[in-house]
Amino acid sequence: MHHLQYNAGMKKYTRLSPQERDLLAHWQAEYLSIRECARRLGRNHSSLSRELKRNSWKEEYYVAIHAQGNADRRESVKAHGKQELKNPEIFEYVTDKLRGGWSPDQIAGKLRFIHPKDRYWWITAETIYRWIYKEEQMKCDQPWYEYLRRKQKKRKKYNGRIVHRSHIPDRISIHKRPKVIDTRKEFGHWEGDTVEGKGHKDGIHTEVERRSRKILGKKVAEITSHATIIIQKQLFGKLPKLARKSTTLDNGRETHLHYELRTALDMDTYHADPYSSWQRGTNEHGNWHLRYYFPKGTDFNEVTEEELQEVIEEINNRPRKILGYLSANEMFNKLLKEIQVLH
Structure with missing residues (x-):
């Protein structure tokens, strides 16, 4: 049995040495807990837990020489230019x-x-x-x-969708958004984005209500801030105030006039982090449904507004498991009635 004890007290993280891996392998064979091994080595137990998960042989046995080989290969990978990943x-x-x-x-x-x-x-x-x-x-x-879908040999600037969060006037980060919005317990909070058409020139602006998953959408002739804010005012302007409390947007330049929703409709507006579409997952999922009907590369000049609304209505009337098999329209109307009764 190994009785060697490392100095007590937590170390600043460094890579495990071969000696430490050898000790860890022996202690694991003796069924010592991860916390006890960590105490003896002066390491954080979560670091050892990660070490065991990453370097155990056949995901079951921790063998020191195998673990050291894995670690050495990782260092070799970094040395050969893959450190970006x-x-x-x-x-x-x-x-x-x-x-x-x-x-x-x-x-x-x-x-x-x-x-x-x-x-x-x-x-x-x-x-x-x-x-x-x-x-x-x-x-x-x-x-x-x-x-990549576009298979571009040279990376091009993203037409009309350049991400510069610092250039968005009166931008409020999603991290300052009230936590109740994250829980989906409160009705009337939306997520917005643009489904782009062929050549990134036109598209559909969509807004999806986080709790009911109801989709609102309308064609935009050009993906600009002026065209987008007009559509947003039209979509939200038809709703009662209690049903349009906020919307969370991405950082495309078409969102630059978002603050007009505050002044015109008394709505709060927030922006997700750049390159973080998962922070607006409800909208992403709604747009995924639209893409079933309008695949990438669709020329929206050939799609009428009437055809678009028929598709949106069909999606909104589809039963959803996540809503207890109510449709988005049914859930939206149910929540709206409930909140109107309370007010």
Whole structure:
């Protein structure tokens, strides 16, 4: 039995040494708890827990030489230019999803959704894009940009959708949004975005109510702030005040006149973090339903407003499991009646 004890007191995190891994393997064989192993090594127990999950052989046995080999390979990976993707697990996940047709935004969002409290797994869509367009990646037999939907050899600025949160007048971050909105317990809070058409010139502006999942939408002839605020006023202006308390938007330049909703309709407006579509997941899901009818590349000049409203109504009248098999329209009307009775 090993009786060697490391100095007490928590260390600033450093990589486990071969000796520490050897001790950890022996203590695990003796069925010591993770907390006791951590105490003996002067390590945080969560660090050891992560070490055991990452480096156990066949996900069951912790073998020191196997664990050290894994760690050495990770260091080797970093030395060979994959550090932008932080570690081999993220590299494997990102490349697998790229091959599956996922966008960098979807990949980054899903990682945070799966690991909401573990920053080890966090990565931004922008980081993935930078890695894809690195010079050495572009020289591969099959460059990673070919897995992107647009397959652009050179990364272009995103027409009409450039993300500059500091340039949005009177912008209020989603992190300052009342927590009750996060819980979906309060009715009347929306999420907005634009479903872009062919060439990013026109599209549909959508707003989805967070609690009922009801979709509102209308065509926009051009994706600009002036065109968008007009549509938003039209969509929200038809609703009772109790049904339009706030909306949370992305950071596209078409949202720059959002503050007019405050002055004209007494609505609060918030903006999600850049490249963080999961923070507006209700809207993303609503737009996914629309994309079933209007795939990417749709020329909305060939879609009439009447046709669009028929599709939205069909989606809103569909029973939803998450709503106890009520439709979004039924849930919206139910919640509206309840809140009107209270007021």
